[in-house]
Each structure stands twice: as structure tokens, then as C-alpha cells.
Amino acid sequence: QVQLQESGPGLVKPSETLSLTCAVSGYSISSGYYWGWIRQPPGKGLEWIGSIYHSGSTYYNPSLKSRVTISVDTSKNQFSLRLSSVTAADTAIYYCARQRKYDSGGYYHDAFDFWGQGTMVTVSS
């Protein structure tokens, strides 16, 4: 069974960089799939942050692109998120997830099929 586990500081100061890691077990990142980060401010909805392929190819939400870096370490079977210049608006639960491509009628449809439990990150001085 695929399992994902986020880790990182729960408190980050404004203007600093948020750094999180997602450790994957039960599946080798090198075998394929994209891997993504999604966040959820307290009591609010979901926001996709960005995704990375095992090769290192990335794509990001344009609203965050200037501040986001997602990287992968296949030797450790994990991938990471860095979000710079954080403000209180970046306070959220951060989830990592596996992004699977489903073949439906000859077209590929992406969806997040396995998720980590999430980690709360608060931006405050």
C-alpha cells in the first residue's frame, strides 16, 4: 500500500522559507507518476501548489510560481516543497499526494489517488 508522510517545521516566521518533505513508502518514486503538493487554509478549501515527475520535471500553480520550488530525491524516495517569503496567508495544512494518470476513453486524466495525512504550518512571528 502506498503511504505518504509529510514532515517539517510547524511554525515559520514571516518572510522566511517554508520547507516540507514528503516521504513515500510502498512505491518507488523512480517507477513513475507525478507527485504533488496541495494546501488547505484552516476551515477553507483546497489549493493545488504544484507537481513533480520522478525525472525532476515540474509544473506549478502560477499564483505561487515565483515563490515555489518542488524537488525530488529518488535515492531517499521523497520529494520536497520550498515556499519562500511566506506571510500569514500561507498558513495552512499542507498535503503531499501521488498524482495518477487514468486512461479514460483514450485520454489521460490526472487525479490524486494517495494522500499524506497533512501537516499544519503556521506563519507567525
Next chain:
Amino acid sequence: DIQMTQSPSSLSASVGDGVTITCRASQTISSYLNWYQQKPGKAPKLLIYAASSLQSGVPSRFSGSGSGTDFTLTISSLQPEDFATYYCQQTYSTTWTFGQGTKVEIK
């Protein structure tokens, strides 16, 4: 960005009721629409992908339909474990977006 609007924002229903949640996209997204269920304190769970395909292990009382801009998630007979918040997600554009969520509460 493509905006996803769900309705209603919340609803109350009883065990055994049929429930329908609607998701409307601000522009056509073909069938690039997923549905997730989220319970308090838990990560979202994929229910439906490609608008109408049931994810493995998801009970058959869940179904999805629609294409273009209008989509529905239907729960044929609500069970106690179905009380949760449901989100739609479009993956048509390069910027994926979610609906604001629909909370299904016990009447």
C-alpha cells in the same frame, strides 16, 4: 484560472436519502473533473475521476456524471460514513482548481 462553483455549499440529509451535489466550471473542461470526499481532520479521498469513473474501492452508491461545464456527484442512499465535505477538481487547464466544497450534514 477556471473557477469551479459547487452548490449547495451545505445540505442536511438523513441516512438513506439520495443526495446530489452540483459543480459548475467557468468554461468547458470536457470530462476533466474529479470528486473527493474529506472528513474532519483527514486528507481528501478520491471518489470519482474523469467525471464518471469510480475509483477502486469506492462504494457503488457514489456516481458522477456530466461533461463540458456542468457536473453532478450523486450518493444514492446516504450512509452514516458519508457525512463529510465533498470537493470537485478540474484538471483540464494547466492550473488545477477545486470547488469551494459542499458539506453534507446529518439532519
